[in-house]
Amino acid sequence: MKISMFSLLVPLLIFTFFLFKWLKGSKKNLPPSPPKLPMIGNLHQLGFLPHQSLKLLAEKYGSIMLLHLGSKPTLISSSPTMAEMVLKTHDLNFSSRPKANSVGRLVYNFKDPAFAPYGEYWRQIKSSPVNVSELLVIFSNDIICRMAMGRRHSGEKSGSKFMKTFDECLELLGAF
Incomplete structure (x- = not known):
């Protein structure tokens, strides 16, 4: 029965890799x-x-x-x-959070406020408040208008008039 050099070398390399990693990690002062x-x-x-x-x-x-x-x-x-x-x-x-390459590709190289690393850019983007409920109303309104009428109303001059009418309708629907 012959034992090839390759079959002896692979386990030896794996063993030395884990031994080196174990020795390297054992010198840290960790909790x-x-x-x-x-x-x-x-x-x-x-x-x-x-x-x-x-x-x-x-x-x-x-x-x-x-x-x-x-x-x-x-x-x-x-x-x-x-x-x-x-x-x-x-x-x-x-x-700061650890950076994952897959997340970086999804959020435009960590430009999203949730994944941006701590620093000057993060401090600048977190200081401007955003009304999320208003954005969701505009977004859903745009989707409904495109489905029903074939165009959006939020980007036009008449969009503010349309939103005012939409808000009045919601207020009336909520009243007795």
Whole structure:
């Protein structure tokens, strides 16, 4: 029975990769963490009621712990004093979300307020208030008008007159 060089080399490479990763990760000063699985991290420990699972994990590992949700490390603080301490001393480190390339492509290179990284651009776009209910009324009105009459009314001069009439109709429908 012959053993090829390739069949010996592949397990050796995999072993050295995981050994290097384990040695590299063991030198960090990280908070306590429950054991994780390779691909899903600690997701299997959350269960159907995540708030209760997190409470049980906090009782076992302390009020601040590190969970791996998939491949992303996540710091969990279960006490308000620890959360305040973390957010006061390391607020810039925890103020932004991790960037995912797929999300970046969907939201125009992170220009959406929900996914924009913390910084000057995020502060500028979050300061202008948006009336979402008014935008939804205009959007649904445009859809109905295009279906019924074949054109929109919100972009025209008569659009404001149409919206005023529409608001009066809604007010009358809501009255006795």
